[in-house]
Amino acid sequence: MRVLVTGAAGFIGAAVARRLCERGDSVLGIDSLDPYYQVSLKEDRLRELTAAAPDRFAFKQVDFSDWAALQSALEGEEFAAIIHLGAQAGVRYSLENPHAYVSANLMGHLNLLEIARARQTGHMVYASSSSVYGGNDKLPFAVEDRADHPVSLYAATKRADELMSETYAHLYRLPLTGLRFFTVYGPWGRPDMALWLFTDAILAGRPIKVFNHGEMWRDFTFIDDIVSGVVACLDKPPADDDSEKAGGSVKPHALYNIGNHRSEHLMKVIGLIEDACGKKAQLEMLPMQAGDVEKTYADIDAIQRDIGYQPTTTIEHGIPQFVQWYRAYHGV
Template sequence: MSTLITGAAGFIGMQVAAALLRRGEAVVGIDNFTPYYSVELKRARVARLDAGFGGLFTFIDGDFGDAAALAGALAGQRIDRIVHLGAQPGVRYSLENPAAYVHSNIAGHVNILELARHRAVSHLVYASSSSVYGMRADTPFRVADRADTPISLYAATKRADELLSETYAHLFRIPLTGLRFFTVYGPWGRPDMAVWKFTEAVLQGRPIDVYNHGDMRRDFTFVDDIVNGVVLALDHPPADDHREKPGGFTTPHRLYNIGNNRSERLTDMIAIIEQACGRKAELNLLPMQAGDVYQTAADIDDIQRDLGFAPTTPISVGIPAFVDWYRTDWLSRKA
């Protein structure tokens, strides 16, 4: 079994690759090391995979947003399944550089769908986002809720990916699963995310920017739980039974929320970071940032019922684990 993982130098991609490699499966990873955040961190993730898994891991430095380059890079590579995690992330950055999101998240997603179609893969799992729900007042967010009012370009591209996937599943009967991630954090995480930024600032004695004056809530999900959910989804492709439903026929395409099933106060998260770091945070209280949402909370009933997904890591455990990794591993690499 050989699985292509896009975004293999990314936070989640590296750890999903490691999980499959530990099972003895072959992994082909692709990433183009965009400098949105530390390229050094991305290369360290790939080096960890190269060092730990020998001949099972193949890495390609390439841009899946370029169809011709993707086809050339993968020529001769066996691909049975795809985990498509590569994308241009970040709600706020999408306000500054929309073209990057169209290239990676729209054109790139179509390129991966075309690859899945022509290689006749057994399953394609792709990353969506809780951002697709927009500024909803009612929580928890359910997959059956309408998701047609995104408030950032990033969210709009992720919702577009879901609609494109539904179309490809209908036309070409490709088994597809989209996962709406909820605020993932943990070791090897992203420096642009709040847990990393706040930890770094607290340890350095710098103030942290806290939007909406701290009155925000997030469904923080530890990366180990996310990886478990991705692998569960990959191992259970949706059936294509062509059953008729009101308004048409079913497609082999599923959408799931994948979160911790708890919405935590931002101030509680900061307090745990303070305790783990042994220092108080200096807060720079700011109004709500354009494109942000007040609250996220995942209803995970569907993925629990279908796949047995059950997150096990509260922030009281996950955040100290991140702080410990940051201090003992990442800072030692930087020294």
């Protein structure tokens, strides 16, 4: 099977593309190589991916929020399914550059839905986010919980993607699966994420910024577990049978949390990074940052029941793997 993967130069996209190629599928990857963080890292991911699967992976640089450019790039290309992982990521950056989120996350998502509709694609799996739960106090977050009080524009765009997808599943009977990711980390991760920022600062002897004075909890999910869940979801599109799917839709549209089902205290995470680095962190304790939430915790009953997803990597094993990769990649 040939699969279109958006955000193929990104952290999750590159890992998913590699897994698909390893199991015998072929991948057409697209990415705009946006300079939100260093393009060199994205190019290195693509180089590694191309070297690992030269006959199964093809790449085109295109901004999928540009409808004309996307249509042109995909002209003559065939694929049976779509994994739409490309997006403007980051809660904090949405405070600085809101237009980027509307362009990439709203127009971009609509464009991929239109591609799927026009081609009657067999299944599209797309990235949502745990941020859609906003400041919900009920833990763990379940897909049946309300998600209509976002606390950041990033969260609002991801919830809007889910609502647009529900509409397309209703109007055009497109099989769609949305995945609410919970704090993904691991080798080849993103430089704007806490693990990268903390590791970088600790090794360089700089202080790390610890928001809410360290009273933060996150459901950290290792990249290999995420990839296994994404691919398993791809293989099981929601049926168009009027039955209620995870998330409440009776159309061929399912929503799943994809996390580790463990909410870890930030100070514990910092301690594990210190151990892996062999250095103590200098802590700069700060108040809660606008748009952030205190706790995330994934209820994964639905994806376990329907897909058989089962995360296996604890932070005690995953964090040292990230730090080892980081040091090798940067030669430190």
